[in-house]
Amino acid sequence: MTIAYLGPSGTFTQAALLQIDPHGTDHLPVSSVPAALAALREGRAKSAVVPIENSVEGGVSATLDAVAAGPEVRILAEMLVPIRFNLVAREPKPLGEVRAVSTHSHAWAQVRQWTEENIPQAEYIPASSTAAGALALSGSGTVGHDAAICAPTISAAHPELAVLAENIGDNPQAVTRFVHLGSADAPLPERTGADRTTLVIPLWADRAGALMEILEQFSTRGVNLSRIESRPTGNYLGDYFFSVDIDGHIQDERVAEALVGLRRICPTTRFLGSYARADRKAAVVAGHHTDGAFTQAREWVSALRTQ
Amino acid sequence: MTIAYLGPSGTFTQAALLQIDPHGTDHLPVSSVPAALAALREGRAKSAVVPIENSVEGGVSATLDAVAAGPEVRILAEMLVPIRFNLVAREPKPLGEVRAVSTHSHAWAQVRQWTEENIPQAEYIPASSTAAGALALSGSGTVGHDAAICAPTISAAHPELAVLAENIGDNPQAVTRFVHLGSADAPLPERTGADRTTLVIPLWADRAGALMEILEQFSTRGVNLSRIESRPTGNYLGDYFFSVDIDGHIQDERVAEALVGLRRICPTTRFLGSYARADRKAAVVAGHHTDGAFTQAREWVSALRTQ
Amino acid sequence: MTIAYLGPSGTFTQAALLQIDPHGTDHLPVSSVPAALAALREGRAKSAVVPIENSVEGGVSATLDAVAAGPEVRILAEMLVPIRFNLVAREPKPLGEVRAVSTHSHAWAQVRQWTEENIPQAEYIPASSTAAGALALSGSGTVGHDAAICAPTISAAHPELAVLAENIGDNPQAVTRFVHLGSADAPLPERTGADRTTLVIPLWADRAGALMEILEQFSTRGVNLSRIESRPTGNYLGDYFFSVDIDGHIQDERVAEALVGLRRICPTTRFLGSYARADRKAAVVAGHHTDGAFTQAREWVSALRTQ
């Protein structure tokens, strides 16, 4: 029951994974989101954990693209991880002496204000993950940087690293949403009443009208969008698909009917899953959009048709 | 198998009735639309024929109101009758000598231009039907008018009447649509591919938005409106319901689904029937609104839900 | 300064006229709505008063059609008149002895319930106005009816008539809205803050989409519809125009901009006037639809364009 995740050990992704499988031992760190998807699709992992959205940086393009194309996968669960950053080095030293600092570019973007104010002299050295730069320092080899920005879990696990500054993120409320992905034949998660459904919708024409027709499928059934992001298909400038989160579960009648409408007008719409919201916030549904309202209306039409 | 109709014999309504029951003998002329509906609802007639829409005068309010309230009825068929008018009198005479002319107010409205040009001196005497004024002349009693405007069928059936002028309608293409009404438990007419569905929709709030929500239920499923008329509920100024004709049959998936949506937002929506169009004009339906598109989309959602 | 009105003296229309010109003496009764419009358009009257909408019977087709075609006219004011009916005869007698009752067909429609319960034996004799049937009884000539249904003002003005029953309308709240019409070059009534604007809008195609495009012009500017009625153009079945009342004055920016949008998509849209509401009810306008919001937004765009 291997679970692949965006490693190495100590990343925020691992923290997300430990939320759903705290005592598991078969966790497979991989070096990129596509690698995690490949492990899942090729059967080397039963499931995978990857980041999908950050409150500061937005959607994680690598994930949005990887789940939109290729063999279908399903989101089984979502997890929220607060994002905190520490500045670490091989030994304690004044901030003014930091010459070169290494971290992942997404992390760097989230501490820019702090670094400009506190270590403006430091050069930035890109790393392939937030853990990589710090782990390089924990070894004894020669590296091009003398400080790194990483998750608190890394510095906690590596007491040999000196923490020069804690909690240096520009936005103290920053949070990243992760998803637990399974194969396309995984059982559908049960409806909890506080669910989310994720879709991939191709925009079949570059016009305002096409997007409005899509949105109408949701609005006429009282289905709320909690996230909508455009991503290029890669074909040409202006050719997009949308990655969309809606409130509710496919077992909710209003969601099921919106999907029927959507599928009619966009036959290549992709369903990525219905799953419990991490924040347990239930959708507010008007009376005429409840399951009961759908059932009664259908029974009325059904009776008329069989007369 | 009595069929009530807006009489007396010789009206355009009788002509419509003869289209669907040319050799029937059990035809019951009644004096008003409400009387025809009463005969049907009280079981004295098995069905009824009444006018619903005239190309010049618009919807027939008496019919629209009578079918919108009270026990439910169903439209089983529609019939079109071209509207032609003759001017008749007891004996031949010059048009300049006509003093007073009698006919139904709707007929009078449709010959105003001709009468102003040809018999401007004549006083108008309202009658309760287009036949009544002429039939009064065919008898020997004293009447207040010396000419009448009626259907050609009346003058043909009463050779004792002199025809002073033929085909005097202002609009030679004028046509009236009649409906054959049955009880609410009558079998649903079969789908022919060129059908019409008639609805009564209450407007639950006096705002543009409410009407748009109603129309959206049709437009998102590619259902065309061929007639929409507002009628007061009688409660207060500005309180309306809509009488609506849409293209298609309740057995068409796009129509059935639009009705489900409509019933959810307007639980008192009334279904008046699906029936063959008299003009046999088939609806033009885009690929993603066909029955096949609905079926495929539903199967997709259904498979996802039962996984 | 002649004012034409739908007469004769004693009609509800005269009551409406007396609201705006209580002491005027140059009041010209005419026999029909088209006659009132003709008097105005041909200069025989400076203005005209006609009914436009009844809370029980709906829009007055003769008026809606007369102002929609022909030379343009303007609505200068609206007046509300409560509708009450009395049953009168030449001398007092029991209701059971009434044989034939005369009134205008619209009035007859509004007392049907009372008449069916109280004088079911009486034959209905159409009259050209609510006053005509009663006035015929007040004379000494032979008439075909022995009772009439008229406005209380008629029975008050003719004490020789016996009132057999008072206030016999089926709906005690019934009210009719009248309009005071002037020529197309009449000065625009001032904005009061509680105004109404009346429009004639051709429906250029028989589809739900066309009507939605029209409504959208109002809804995107927060303009509410208080009345919408379809009327046939007379050309063929299903060819309609809409008669529409919206809340607000053309001097309100949101109304002016909606009219610009409407005129672009329906170049034959006709403006019938902006005038004070008889009920003095002010429109509720959201912050982003106020004149101030329009002005600020325009100034922003204007500054950007002239940079």
Added chain:
Amino acid sequence: MTIAYLGPSGTFTQAALLQIDPHGTDHLPVSSVPAALAALREGRAKSAVVPIENSVEGGVSATLDAVAAGPEVRILAEMLVPIRFNLVAREPKPLGEVRAVSTHSHAWAQVRQWTEENIPQAEYIPASSTAAGALALSGSGTVGHDAAICAPTISAAHPELAVLAENIGDNPQAVTRFVHLGSADAPLPERTGADRTTLVIPLWADRAGALMEILEQFSTRGVNLSRIESRPTGNYLGDYFFSVDIDGHIQDERVAEALVGLRRICPTTRFLGSYARADRKAAVVAGHHTDGAFTQAREWVSALRTQ
């Protein structure tokens, strides 16, 4: 007249800059998009050139975010640059001997397929630009990588570098769009008939309805969207703004009016400029959305208001 650009010399951004200023000498390479914006806003540069959208990778988040917040700037022009990649090393060698390859993460994403097929053994070393990794190899110092992926301009300018493979991008049609930014008081570029307008629109509520209201402002005026991207505001998950390109120039009446509507409902809408499209593709405009249609409709309303 300094122009800042995302350097160093040899980047695709420089190629874009040379399109608009081929003989200029005052070009200031900076290390990041925020640095380019800072140079412009602080007056150290008169204008700046940065990438905004890539046909494979989508919107350039750093640019979208940098122009959305802070002092206003204006887009003066756009430039398209085809994206080609070369693999270079210090000396010629078989692909199988490449151990570690360095480039910017966006470039890496665009050659993944080629690298997996041709140099699967190579480790990826992130660099801060596509030029940086190659330039490090052109020097004599010790570096952690033995190959780099860069623009053809870099390898052309540095004959000391050996080109191991040419044109290795996964999508041979890949193109990046760059923008030439000026200060907020720069003169508005003239209308050419083939223009684009870029906007930043906050989404004021997390619901489908809000986005539909925004889109409606465009669709009711026939304004087409050629790009729409959501970006997080950074405040919390699900709080977005939209970066939008529309067809047309603010001097087009339909665009100006859409902006007025948008500004009313989103008072913090930001105008980023109207400028000529690099592909010179003119917008297709229906008759009722042309400047002439707006002018005629406004004159009609204006005449009615001043009567």
